[in-house]
Amino acid sequence: MAVRFLTKHVFHHLTSVPKPIPTLSIHKFQSFSTEPKPRISICPDYSEHSQYRKQIFLASLLRRYGFPASQLPNFLNKNRFLLDWDVVEIEKSLGILFSFKFSQKDLVSMVCNCPGVLEFDFLKKWKMGISEIGFLWASPSMIQSVLEFSRRFHLDPDYLKKNARILQGFGLSDGTVARILEEFPRVMMMKEAELLHRIEFLMEIGFPRNVIDRLYFMFPEMLRYSVEDRLKPLFDEFRDLGFVEDLVRKEIGKHPRILGMELGELSRCLELLKTLKCRVPIKDRILRGGAFRAGFEVKLRVDCLCRHGLIRREAFKVLWKEPRVIVYEIKDIEKKIEFLIQTLKFDISWLVEVPEYLGVNFEKQIIPRYNVIEYLRSKGGLGCEVGLTDLIKLSRLRFYNLYVKPYPECEKIFGKLSKDVEVKNRHPVGLWKLLKPQKYTETKEDLRNMKSFVELLF
Numbered sequence: 001m002a003v004r005f006l007t008k009h010v011f012h013h014l015t016s017v018p019k020p021i022p023t024l025s026i027h028k029f030q031s032f033s034t035e036p037k038p039r040i041s042i043c044p045d046y047s048e049h050s051q052y053r054k055q056i057f058l059a060s061l062l063r064r065y066g067f068p069a070s071q072l073p074n075f076l077n078k079n080r081f082l083l084d085w086d087v088v089e090i091e092k093s094l095g096i097l098f099s100f101k102f103s104q105k106d107l108v109s110m111v112c113n114c115p116g117v118l119e120f121d122f123l124k125k126w127k128m129g130i131s132e133i134g135f136l137w138a139s140p141s142m143i144q145s146v147l148e149f150s151r152r153f154h155l156d157p158d159y160l161k162k163n164a165r166i167l168q169g170f171g172l173s174d175g176t177v178a179r180i181l182e183e184f185p186r187v188m189m190m191k192e193a194e195l196l197h198r199i200e201f202l203m204e205i206g207f208p209r210n211v212i213d214r215l216y217f218m219f220p221e222m223l224r225y226s227v228e229d230r231l232k233p234l235f236d237e238f239r240d241l242g243f244v245e246d247l248v249r250k251e252i253g254k255h256p257r258i259l260g261m262e263l264g265e266l267s268r269c270l271e272l273l274k275t276l277k278c279r280v281p282i283k284d285r286i287l288r289g290g291a292f293r294a295g296f297e298v299k300l301r302v303d304c305l306c307r308h309g310l311i312r313r314e315a316f317k318v319l320w321k322e323p324r325v326i327v328y329e330i331k332d333i334e335k336k337i338e339f340l341i342q343t344l345k346f347d348i349s350w351l352v353e354v355p356e357y358l359g360v361n362f363e364k365q366i367i368p369r370y371n372v373i374e375y376l377r378s379k380g381g382l383g384c385e386v387g388l389t390d391l392i393k394l395s396r397l398r399f400y401n402l403y404v405k406p407y408p409e410c411e412k413i414f415g416k417l418s419k420d421v422e423v424k425n426r427h428p429v430g431l432w433k434l435l436k437p438q439k440y441t442e443t444k445e446d447l448r449n450m451k452s453f454v455e456l457l458f
Helices: 002-014 051-064 072-078 080-084 087-099 104-113 120-133 140-153 157-170 174-183 185-189 192-204 209-218 220-224 227-240 245-254 256-260 265-274 280-286 291-307 312-321 330-343 362-378 388-393 396-404 410-414 444-457
Strands: none
Touching (some): 051 072, 051 080, 072 080, 087 104, 120 140, 140 157, 140 174, 140 185, 157 185, 174 209, 174 220, 192 227, 209 220, 209 245, 220 256, 245 256, 265 291, 291 312, 330 362, 362 396
8 A cells, every 4th residue: 555655756856757768667665564665676577566666657658759747647547558659669669750840839739639659569550651652742731630640540651651642643742642632631542543634624624734733732621522412513503603614713823712611602692792782992991802703701710710619690699780701901900809718708609799899900990999998897997797788889989978087087098089189071171162051042932931940939
């Protein structure tokens, strides 16, 4: 019992001290009995030791390769099958992974996501296979993606070699092949005829080989879409909507992710554009690239909102209520959403109630108002909690009068409202004279009629 208790203590020490342990030796333990116990040493035959000693050695080994001490207990508890493996072989596996020039962060991420890659026989086979194939252009990120996928589906290097040669034989550059294997490793399991059919379809609709190479580099997951079930019906939809093939090819050349649209998705986006109710300048900015491009921009913003938790119906509703979102960059929208959730502590569903949040300027309106409210909250100057509606929907003048004007120190945070701003005339001086209504002379009879009409009212 004493040895077991002390062993647990040593394991806890290994997984909690931030500095890596320089040695793998274990200090001897003193028993409560009168006879001293011999020193316990780590030997290659780990089957003779308890599970606790194996955890100690494995934890120390993983620490040397950069695993955070705080994550080790949870990692080992979830993957107890590692305790049944030879620890010496696990150390060799980590050495093989390190030879692929993974960064410490990527190495830890890969082992946490797919701990099965630590199997020594699997890695030995793949190291030999990659060296025989001679992929000098193989990047660490590509190797990581290939190893994780191959381990999950029990693939050997022959799958990689065969399909990579097929892609190269068709004319795709090494960089594009590496990009495909990194983003879409399932390509290793595709049949040759299926691969060629999907690539040749792009040639049939008018794309030259060099453009096809660029399209697959920009959007590798294009290979996942079937020609008969997805690509052909998608082009038929474009044609039915009235878009000519030259326009479609031009837009796909600029934005290959157009081929990732679901069937009927572009039609739904164009319906939204037709029903927008906004100022003419905003609608002109939305449609300045044409209806096809505008529909795709709507699709990208719907996908962005859905990634953060909204359903598609709610995302379309937000865009319909606040069309300015369509002209903003995706990175700006995500910045506002992150601020809404992380800093303001509001749920994403608030965007359905207050879509104007995504339409206002982040630096000039959202940040100054938030700073004022936070300052007043810290000083106890708020009588009630300020919601997202009050923060966004109030006009600048009303917000100033309510939260800034009574507190002079807030003017430095919010900025003063200048009263001496020169207002530029939108029309030439004297134009009002031309628009002045014609004045008619009033006769005595007109005056009598007006007087009699007023007397009737009383």
